[in-house]
Amino acid sequence: MITVFWAFIVGGGLCVLAQLALDLGVGKVTPAHVLVGAVVVGAILSGLGLYSPLVALGGAGATIPILGFGHALVQGSLRDFTLRGWVGLLTGGFTATALGLSTVVILGFLAALLFNPKRKY
Template sequence: MENMTNKEYQQYAEKKIPKPTYFKNMLMAFLVGGIICTIGQLIRNWLFNSGLDEKAVAGGTSIILVFIGALLTGLGVYDKIGKIGGAGAAIPITGFSNAIVSPAMEHRTEGLIFGVASKMFIIAGPVLVYGVSSSVIVGILYLLLTKGR
């Protein structure tokens, strides 16, 4: 043990970890993500057929999916979907909803201000910060590249 350097031990320990089931994970992410997106498409079609315009349909679909994600989180179901689906459950907007509602529920015990409100964004916060920042950068680049055209 003493003649093993830290680096040698870390490489040795790495080999002792069971390998993740990559193929199964990817397949489940594809299926779960696909199912969520298909549900989104059905909602979209239904809203279109109800006579809403493109902008209202886009907003309405997001609102309904966020609601479903929040409801399933509250019912204690979304964490199970996330366990099976991985990124397939985390990337769609329902996963974003889960990332905000789950810490809000968890920290209810510390009160509405320091618990729910301040802990609500502990997971989704970084996504918002870098998501919004990168959209601003892309927007500026777009403006510069297309200026005068």
């Protein structure tokens, strides 16, 4: 259960940083900018070897926020490089994230077939 606790803390903490980036940059920063910034930061931290310790601590708390997507892209590239050489640099990122990306495309398509936007509030 301690893993769930740390996932909560790390995941919540990353979201707080993103929220602050959004709120303190009022009018100039949109959620899209924050998400792009997060994935870039995740990739850079991963390259510097700083993101893996966060994953070790927070588990899903570090992999589920979109920074984890940047981390997965970098780690995938580096892993495929060791397996396939330089071409792995180009294949690794998508290999590592293929499951998620395919899932989201297929589910998005299916959802659009079955559902319509709803009105509330």
